[in-house]
Every structure is written in structure tokens, then in C-alpha cells.
Amino acid sequence: MIIQPRRGLLEIWGATVRCSLREGGWVNPGCDGSGSISDAEQLICLLYPAFKVKGLGFSEPDATERDVHEALAPLGGWETAPTALAEIIGRYLDTYSAQDGRPVFPAGGCLRPLERGAEPSPEQARLETVEAFSMAVTFSLSALAFVKSFAAHVRGARLTASLRETEAALDRRLTHAMRGLLASFCVDVFPADSAKGETLVRTLTQKRQPPGVLLDQLAGELGPVRAGLRGLPLPASVAPRLADEALLFQCGWSWGPVRADDDQPPNVADPVPSLYFTVTAMDGIVDLFSRQTLLRGLLSPEQHGLAHELQRRWELAQGYWTSLARFGGARWPLQDMPWRTAESEESEYATLQVASVVVHNLMRRHDLDDVAPVDDLTPLADVLVELAARGGITRRPSARGRTAELHVPGELLALPGSERGGPALGRLVSDYAPMLLKRVLQVAGLTPDLRQRDRLLSVADELADHLWGRRLNRGPAADLWDVPGAAYGRPDPQPAKPSWYLTERVMEVLVVAATMVGRTPARSPLLSETAGELLREAEHLFAQELMSRPVEPGSPDPLFVRVDAALNRARDVIDSRPGVAAALAAEVLRELDGLALARNRASRGG
Amino acid sequence: MIVFATSDKGGTGRSVTCANIAYRRALTGDNVAYVDFDFGSPTAATVFELGSAVRAHPGGGVHSYLQGRTAEPVRLDVWSLSEREALRGSLRGAGRLCLVPGDVGGGEFPADEAVTRRCANLFLALEEEFAVTLVDLSAGRSYAIDIALRTTARPELRDVVTRWLVFHRWTRQHLEATAALVRDERGILQIGAHWGHEQDALEGRVRYVRAAVPGIDLPEQDTGFPAAGHGLRPEQKEWLKACDAELTRRSGKLGLGRTVTLGTVPLDPVLQWREQLITDEDVLMPQIANRETAEAFQDLADGLTDESRWETL
Structure with missing residues (x-):
């Protein structure tokens, strides 16, 4: 299946609006129930594409495109739909604010006890997670962009006032979410002979290196990251140990605000980085320094400061995990699947998450240096292609293995530290397919090697087939996700409720695809050369043709006008669209050959 | 309610569209008056096909009235006097439809206190009798606009609801000229402010009508008539679409x-050839006019009193 982002996004919009409006009011019909994360995901499905993709905006009624208007029509007309949406955003902000107006981020139904039958305590229902913060960053930014742009077109005093209030609340929410992310970053130091240290060494060992050599090399590679981390304000228990080069360390995001030395009650998470939450945090943080955010000036001076702090940690974390993933040189440890972590048993998810961090690293370097070197991408592309196979997407899922379980029910990730307020909790992670597709598309967009790109795009097509096979096909939520069993021919009874968790992630995939379509096509040197040669011959033959006939007064033959125009156009586009130039040159050659052939016949008298 | 219609340029189909709005509005049961303030070229009578009735009252039109030569302008009842058979005879459920014509051969004249006083009296009298009074002003900056703004600023008209329809065609030149007519120096808003209108409130009473807009993607089967976009080559369609998108951006x-646009009237072959009222028969039997055109007129007629379309966002 070829991904058509505009169409896909509009279908998601249509279905989201259709199933969320009940008797005129906005509700969350999702399978996880209502919660700060799930409600935000539902709204992000509408707001994020408009934020990122040109031509899908709806904040300027005079500039909204017709198909966009039609997809949102149940919300109202050209002007009433944005008004209604702004109201819905306002209500969301009211719902997730404490009495004193402070924004709150309860993870709600997203967290479930590890043990069957246990009930989370009321205190645990209020736990705030990195996922909630990250989603809040994305939500606040895209909603801010929408509200600000809409407010510029509103004249009425009452609506202006209410939009200004919404804007202020979004601003507060964004600040709090950024603080939450900062509080969830952590550094974990451990000796090489601890269980964690041994897992790490085992993961990195490739060719039976003696452990001493490996540790030296590792210390060397991670030197800059260690130095960078030591520049951060760290808890008193961590800072001195980090200075000890004999100890190993890891950094990244824990599942929530981490327990500090003075043990504040709301911060309960163990200060141990989790790959899933690190990637989740990174995906939100990149929105803070995206072009759209900077161009529209969405951040306040205070938020710029916080964003800078987050960016430092983001750089350090991706530097750390990328160093591990590519440790040693020729063959990457990441290719030796699956990635082993100390926090969970080995799983394809861990490989995918480390690969995701590497993609973040490459995109960052690509932004800085234009084109990432080719040899960087081949091992990563291999890993992604293999992950698609292991996920039972490009290869038949193994009957006994855990292939299908990757998607349904997914992997239950423990949240160490959550047991302080009740039963130990976990987070069910099931975004394997959309996450993989997103990374495949991102890497395909980065690679200058066209064959590598084709290979990745064909995997992307299969992943898209798999995902689109998982859409609900009846009920008001038809066209949304998720029926994972459908991809494996399981006769699951269809859930009537959409999963915003998965729908939001598929929407992100479509936004990445839309950005890719918007770029200039990858340039093929071979095609450029061919086009140049064809054009040269066409121009030469045309010159001969003009030379061979007498100059006559009056308007020139239409054939020559056409040929001349085609050659001009071909010369204009040969650099940007060599294929088009080749086609134009070929057409000219054919037309000129018609004349030559006719002359030939005449001279032979045939 | 008094509705003033104007445009920057001629050829927008302002008069014929206004006449059709009046006609559609009367069919829904309201009493409607149509006042011809196109002083330089008073030709509204031809659209209603009331030519001979107007000629029977020389010197009885709004020119003579406003300049004090007659005590009251004539009112011509379209249902009984029109030469077009389809319009004659009482229509069940329809309200009255009256034309207050200009003088045959009348010309422009400037406004003064006496003219605006007489004009105010005329508007008040019509307001009492008719649910909607449509006043067709001439194209461009004219004495008629000046009279209208000066009259409606008078205290005795304070409680009368007034609205402005500004017609333009869907081209770059028309868009720019129209924006200038309303907003520029010596534009409608400034002249209005000069006579005592509050500028923001006046602007809130202005809506635009896009006239003679060529359709690009009207499906043929719905119209029963080849749509304007039918039979175009793909390149021509692409060009039209790109132009349309550019105009949409520019208009914003x-x-x-579109937030200040009351409606769009498609290009209709009938109106290209002759200014006339488009009746339901014209659409159905024989099908000489496009259904979209009649619907556009009906939509505009409804839109005049649809408060939600006159709200400022």
C-alpha cells in the first residue's frame, strides 16, 4: 500500500470528529476511558497535523481548504468549527487543572497493576508520567499554534477574551510539562560487576574481547557524555560516583519524576532510565525546537530556558544510547538482536527503542551537517528491516513465538518505585508497528542511497498494509484503530471503541510521511546524466533541422514552436527533475525523427 | 430592513442579482421593494420587464422625487405589470414585489440636506410597508453611495436595520478594487465615518457577494447543463484551480x-446573454438556467436575515 498522508489524515479527522460528538457534546469514546493522556491524544489527532503539515490548517477560516472543512464539518462551518474546537481545548484544560489552576497530568487508566486482581490506590491514579508530560508538550504546542493563529482573525470581544484565557492556560500547562520532563531525567551509576554492569558488558561484547579492554574503550567513548552529565545539577548521591571512572552509568528518562535525596512524596519513580520513556520524552522534546515552534514564537522566555535545559539532556541521552548501539565499529551491538537491558527481559521493543534513539541522533546530525554519511545508515536500516520481520509483518509470524503478542496485548513494562503508594504498576506498551513504521520512514528520508531508500520504503508499504488492516471497520469509530488480531486473521470480536494510543501514533506516522512527500525527490546521478545526454542529442538534431530549411517569413511551424518550448523547459528542470527533462527530450527526438524519416522515404521514392 | 447593493466596477451582475434576490425573497412571502438608485443608468425596469409601465410615468421616478419635483415616486407592482407572463398573476403565498424606478433618461446629481431629508422619508415609508427594501446603488464611488451613507446616519433612521452588499467578480483586479472601494481613503467606511457612522459597526454590516464565478468542479449530472468547468482540458482545469487558490488567499x-462573504453566484449562460429574473420554470421546464444559479439567489435571499451570517467572529 502506498501511503497517502493527506487522505489518511483527513480520514482520521473525519472519524475522530464523527465518533467524539455525542448529542452535540465532545466526549472521549476511547477504549482506555477518559484521562489526561488519552483525552490529549484524541485532540492531538486533530491539532498536530494542522500544526505540522502545510495546507491542513483550519485556524484561518478564510484560508481553510475545502477537504479540511468537510472533514471537520460535524464540528460546524468555516468559522464555527474552529470556535468549537477552541472551546473543547478550553474544557480539556479546565478538567486537568487543580482547584488553584495548577495543571495536573494524571496518567489514569494507562497504568495497571502488574498483578492481576490488584487495584491501584487513589493516590496512584494521580501519578504523573513522562508519557503524560511528553503528550502535554505536543498538545500544548499544537494547541497554542492553533489558538494564537485563530485569535488573530477574531474581532468579537467575548471570543477574544476566552481565547486569551485558553492561551494562558496552555502556556501554564506547557511550562509544567517541561518541568515534569526535567524532573524525570536521571543518571544511574553502577559497578561493572553488578547485574546491570554485566548485562551491559554482555550486550556490547562482540568478538570475545577481554572485558578489561572493552571497559577501557567504553570509558573512552562515553567520556564526553560523562563530562556533560557532570555539568548538570545532580543529586548528592549520584554526582561523586559519576566522577569515578571505574563505575559504569546510564542516563535517560525514568517513567516519572524521580525520587530525589530529600524524598518528596509526589516524586516516586526510581532513578533508573527506561528506554521506552526515554524515547517517549525525546519524541515530545523535539517538538520544542521544531521549525514550527520557533517560527511562530510559541515559547516564552522562561520556556526557552527550560527547553534549553531539556535539549542538553536530550543531546546527552541520545549521545549515550547511540554510542552503545554503535559501540566497537564494524558490526553494531544493535544488530546483535535483541537488545538486552537490565530492566526487562530481552525483547524486540528494546531493540526498536534503541534504534529510535539512534534515529533521533541521525536526524539531529542531518539537521546540522546536511547529509549523514552513508555507512552510518546501512546497519540501522538492516536492524529496522529485521525488526519488521521479527514483528511478523514482512515474515510469517511464528505460531509458537511471541510475535503476535508484541502487538496484542503488547509488553507490560514495570514502573519501579510505583509500589510505594500501592500495588506495583506497569505500562502496557503496544506501539510496535507504528513506531517501527515511523522510524523506517525517517531513515528512508535521511539516506542518500537510493537503493537503501527503496528497500526501506517497500518495508514501509508492508507495515502500512499491516496497520491499515488493523483499522476498525464498523461502528462510529470506523477508520480508527485498533483491531490488532485482524492482521493475523484471528477472529477477535471487534472492539467498538477506538484506541487513541494507537490512532495518535499512526497519525504521527502520516505526518512524517507528509513531511517526506513535501521534500524534493532524491536525486539520481545516473538519471541526471542520461537526461543530459538525451537533451544534448535533441538540441543538436534540432539545430540541424533548423539549419537544413530556408528561413521563411511569417509565423514558424507549430511543430518547431512546440519543440523549442519543450527544449527550454527541459533545460530549466534538468537539475531538479532529470526524469522530466529526459521525457521532454525523448519527445523532441521522436518528433524530429518523424521529419527525418519522411525525408528518407521521399528520397528513396517509396 | 434596508439593503444597499454596490460594486466597484460595472459588469458584476449587481443589478440582476439584486433583482433576483428581491424576487426570491418575495416568493417566500415577504413584501419586498426594489429601489433603483443607479442614477447614471436607471435600468432596473428591464430586468423586471416593466419597461412600458415606467414609460407611462415620465418624471415620476426617484430622480424627480429626491430633487423635489414630485411628492412621491411611483411604485410599480411587478406581479401585475410585468410584461413577462411567467411573473404576472398572483402567486400563491408570495408577498408584494414593487419596483421604485428611476426616471427614464435621469442622470447623477449631488446630495444636499434637502435630498437626504427626502431620501430618509422615502426609506422610512418603505420600511413601514416592506419587510426588505433593496436599494441598488451605482458602481464605483458615486453620489448614490454618499446619499445612502448620509441618509442612514440621520437620527430618524437610527433604529432601522441597514445592510450592505458589495458585489465583485472573482478576479484579482476586482478583489483589489473592491477592497479599495470599502477600505481606502474616500472609501465607504471613511465616508460613513465622516457622516457620523461608527466605522467598526458599519464594517460589520458589510458583506461581499462573489458574482459570475466560473465553476471548476461542478459535476455535470447535477446541473443538467454542461457546467462551466466541463470540457476543459486537464491543463486548463489545473490552471483554473491554481488561480482559484490564489484568489482565495488574496481575498483573505x-x-x-469567506467569513465576510454572504454568497457566491455562479456564472450562468442565461445571465451572460440577458439580464433577467430566473424563475423555477427556467431551471426545470425548459432547463435553460442552471439550478445552482437559482439556489445561489435563494441562499442570498435567505442570508439577508440570517443573523448568524452577519455576526462578527
Whole structure:
């Protein structure tokens, strides 16, 4: 299946609006129930594409495109739909604010006890997670962009006032979410002979290196990251140990605000980085320094400061995990699947998450240096292609293995530290397919090697087939996700409720695809050369043709006008669209050959 | 309610559209008056096909009235006097439809206190009798606009609801000229402010009508008539679409976007050839006019009193 982002996004919009409006009011019909994360995901499905993709905006009624208007029509007309949406955003902000107006981020139904039958305590229902913060960053930014742009077109005093209030609340929410992310970053130091240290060494060992050599090399590679981390304000228990080069360390995001030395009650998470939450945090943080955010000036001076702090940690974390993933040189440890972590048993998810961090690293370097070197991408592309196979997407899922379980029910990730307020909790992670597709598309967009790109795009097509096979096909939520069993021919009874968790992630995939379509096509040197040669011959033959006939007064033959125009156009586009130039040159050659052939016949008298 | 219609340029189909709005509005049961303030070229009578009735009252039109030569302008009842058979005879459920014509051969004249006083009296009298009074002003900056703004600023008309329809065609030149007619120096808003209108409130009473807009993607089977976009080559369609998108952007920037547009009248072959009222028979039997055109007129007629379409966002 070829991904058509505009169409896909509009279908998601249509279905989201259709199933969320009940008797005129906005509700969350999702399978996880209502919660700060799930409600935000539902709204992000509408707001994020408009934020990122040109031509899908709806904040300027005079500039909204017709198909966009039609997809949102149940919300109202050209002007009433944005008004209604702004109201819905306002209500969301009211719902997730404490009495004193402070924004709150309860993870709600997203967290479930590890043990069957246990009930989370009321205190645990209020736990705030990195996922909630990250989603809040994305939500606040895209909603801010929408509200600000809409407010510029509103004249009425009452609506202006209410939009200004919404804007202020979004601003507060964004600040709090950024603080939450900062509080969830952590550094974990451990000796090489601890269980964690041994897992790490085992993961990195490739060719039976003696452990001493490996540790030296590792210390060397991670030197800059260690130095960078030591520049951060760290808890008193961590800072001195980090200075000890004999100890190993890891950094990244824990599942929530981490327990500090003075043990504040709301911060309960163990200060141990989790790959899933690190990637989740990174995906939100990149929105803070995206072009759209900077161009529209969405951040306040205070938020710029916080964003800078987050960016430092983001750089350090991706530097750390990328160093591990590519440790040693020729063959990457990441290719030796699956990635082993100390926090969970080995799983394809861990490989995918480390690969995701590497993609973040490459995109960052690509932004800085234009084109990432080719040899960087081949091992990563291999890993992604293999992950698609292991996920039972490009290869038949193994009957006994855990292939299908990757998607349904997914992997239950423990949240160490959550047991302080009740039963130990976990987070069910099931975004394997959309996450993989997103990374495949991102890497395909980065690679200058066209064959590598084709290979990745064909995997992307299969992943898209798999995902689109998982859409609900009846009920008001038809066209949304998720029926994972459908991809494996399981006769699951269809859930009537959409999963915003998965729908939001598929929407992100479509936004990445839309950005890719918007770029200039990858340039093929071979095609450029061919086009140049064809054009040269066409121009030469045309010159001969003009030379061979007498100059006559009056308007020139239409054939020559056409040929001349085609050659001009071909010369204009040969650099940007060599294929088009080749086609134009070929057409000219054919037309000129018609004349030559006719002359030939005449001279032979045939 | 008094509705003033104007445009920057001629050829927008302002008069014929107004006449059709009046006609559609009367069919729904309201009493409607149509006043011809196109002083330089008073030709509204031809659209209603009331030519001989107007000629029977020389010197009885609004020119003579406003300049004090007659005590009251004539009112011509379209249902009984029109030469077009389809319009004659009482229509069940329809309200009255009256034309207050200009003088045959009348010309422009400037406004003064006496003219505006007489004009105010005329408007008040019509307001009492008719639910909607449509006043067709001439194209461009004219004495008629000046009279209208000066009259409606008078205290005795304070409680009368007034609205402005500004017609333009869907081209770059028309968009720019129209924005200038309303917003520029010596534009409608400034003249209005000069006579005592509050500028923001006046602007809130202005809506635009896009006239003679060529359709690009009207499906043929719905119209029963080849749509304007039918039979175009793909390149021509692409060009039209690109132009349309460009005009949409430009109109938004000039303050003529869809949020301040009351309606769009498609290009209709019938109106290209002759200014006339488009009746339901014209659409159905024989099908000489496009259904979209009649629907557009009906939509405009409804839109005049649809408060939600006159609200400022």
C-alpha cells in the first residue's frame, strides 16, 4: 500500500470528529476511558497535523481548504468549527487543572497493576508520567499554534477574551510539562560487576574481547557524555560516583519524576532510565525546537530556558544510547538482536527503542551537517528491516513465538518505585508497528542511497498494509484503530471503541510521511546524466533541422514552436527533475525523427 | 430592513442579482421593494420587464422625487405589470414585489440636506410597508453611495436595520478594487465615518457577494447543463484551480474572505446573454438556467436575515 498522508489524515479527522460528538457534546469514546493522556491524544489527532503539515490548517477560516472543512464539518462551518474546537481545548484544560489552576497530568487508566486482581490506590491514579508530560508538550504546542493563529482573525470581544484565557492556560500547562520532563531525567551509576554492569558488558561484547579492554574503550567513548552529565545539577548521591571512572552509568528518562535525596512524596519513580520513556520524552522534546515552534514564537522566555535545559539532556541521552548501539565499529551491538537491558527481559521493543534513539541522533546530525554519511545508515536500516520481520509483518509470524503478542496485548513494562503508594504498576506498551513504521520512514528520508531508500520504503508499504488492516471497520469509530488480531486473521470480536494510543501514533506516522512527500525527490546521478545526454542529442538534431530549411517569413511551424518550448523547459528542470527533462527530450527526438524519416522515404521514392 | 447593493466596477451582475434576490425573497412571502438608485443608468425596469409601465410615468421616478419635483415616486407592482407572463398573476403565498424606478433618461446629481431629508422619508415609508427594501446603488464611488451613507446616519433612521452588499467578480483586479472601494481613503467606511457612522459597526454590516464565478468542479449530472468547468482540458482545469487558490488567499488577505462573504453566484449562460429574473420554470421546464444559479439567489435571499451570517467572529 502506498501511503497517502493527506487522505489518511483527513480520514482520521473525519472519524475522530464523527465518533467524539455525542448529542452535540465532545466526549472521549476511547477504549482506555477518559484521562489526561488519552483525552490529549484524541485532540492531538486533530491539532498536530494542522500544526505540522502545510495546507491542513483550519485556524484561518478564510484560508481553510475545502477537504479540511468537510472533514471537520460535524464540528460546524468555516468559522464555527474552529470556535468549537477552541472551546473543547478550553474544557480539556479546565478538567486537568487543580482547584488553584495548577495543571495536573494524571496518567489514569494507562497504568495497571502488574498483578492481576490488584487495584491501584487513589493516590496512584494521580501519578504523573513522562508519557503524560511528553503528550502535554505536543498538545500544548499544537494547541497554542492553533489558538494564537485563530485569535488573530477574531474581532468579537467575548471570543477574544476566552481565547486569551485558553492561551494562558496552555502556556501554564506547557511550562509544567517541561518541568515534569526535567524532573524525570536521571543518571544511574553502577559497578561493572553488578547485574546491570554485566548485562551491559554482555550486550556490547562482540568478538570475545577481554572485558578489561572493552571497559577501557567504553570509558573512552562515553567520556564526553560523562563530562556533560557532570555539568548538570545532580543529586548528592549520584554526582561523586559519576566522577569515578571505574563505575559504569546510564542516563535517560525514568517513567516519572524521580525520587530525589530529600524524598518528596509526589516524586516516586526510581532513578533508573527506561528506554521506552526515554524515547517517549525525546519524541515530545523535539517538538520544542521544531521549525514550527520557533517560527511562530510559541515559547516564552522562561520556556526557552527550560527547553534549553531539556535539549542538553536530550543531546546527552541520545549521545549515550547511540554510542552503545554503535559501540566497537564494524558490526553494531544493535544488530546483535535483541537488545538486552537490565530492566526487562530481552525483547524486540528494546531493540526498536534503541534504534529510535539512534534515529533521533541521525536526524539531529542531518539537521546540522546536511547529509549523514552513508555507512552510518546501512546497519540501522538492516536492524529496522529485521525488526519488521521479527514483528511478523514482512515474515510469517511464528505460531509458537511471541510475535503476535508484541502487538496484542503488547509488553507490560514495570514502573519501579510505583509500589510505594500501592500495588506495583506497569505500562502496557503496544506501539510496535507504528513506531517501527515511523522510524523506517525517517531513515528512508535521511539516506542518500537510493537503493537503501527503496528497500526501506517497500518495508514501509508492508507495515502500512499491516496497520491499515488493523483499522476498525464498523461502528462510529470506523477508520480508527485498533483491531490488532485482524492482521493475523484471528477472529477477535471487534472492539467498538477506538484506541487513541494507537490512532495518535499512526497519525504521527502520516505526518512524517507528509513531511517526506513535501521534500524534493532524491536525486539520481545516473538519471541526471542520461537526461543530459538525451537533451544534448535533441538540441543538436534540432539545430540541424533548423539549419537544413530556408528561413521563411511569417509565423514558424507549430511543430518547431512546440519543440523549442519543450527544449527550454527541459533545460530549466534538468537539475531538479532529470526524469522530466529526459521525457521532454525523448519527445523532441521522436518528433524530429518523424521529419527525418519522411525525408528518407521521399528520397528513396517509396 | 434596508439593503444597499454596490460594486466597484460595472459588469458584476449587481443589478440582476439584486433583482433576483428581491424576487426570491418575495416568493417566500415577504413584501419586498426594489429601489433603483443607479442614477447614471436607471435600468432596473428591464430586468423586471416593466419597461412600458415606467414609460407611462415620465418624471415620476426617484430622480424627480429626491430633487423635489414630485411628492412621491411611483411604485410599480411587478406581479401585475410585468410584461413577462411567467411573473404576472398572483402567486400563491408570495408577498408584494414593487419596483421604485428611476426616471427614464435621469442622470447623477449631488446630495444636499434637502435630498437626504427626502431620501430618509422615502426609506422610512418603505420600511413601514416592506419587510426588505433593496436599494441598488451605482458602481464605483458615486453620489448614490454618499446619499445612502448620509441618509442612514440621520437620527430618524437610527433604529432601522441597514445592510450592505458589495458585489465583485472573482478576479484579482476586482478583489483589489473592491477592497479599495470599502477600505481606502474616500472609501465607504471613511465616508460613513465622516457622516457620523461608527466605522467598526458599519464594517460589520458589510458583506461581499462573489458574482459570475466560473465553476471548476461542478459535476455535470447535477446541473443538467454542461457546467462551466466541463470540457476543459486537464491543463486548463489545473490552471483554473491554481488561480482559484490564489484568489482565495488574496481575498483573505484583503479582508474579503469567506467569513465576510454572504454568497457566491455562479456564472450562468442565461445571465451572460440577458439580464433577467430566473424563475423555477427556467431551471426545470425548459432547463435553460442552471439550478445552482437559482439556489445561489435563494441562499442570498435567505442570508439577508440570517443573523448568524452577519455576526462578527
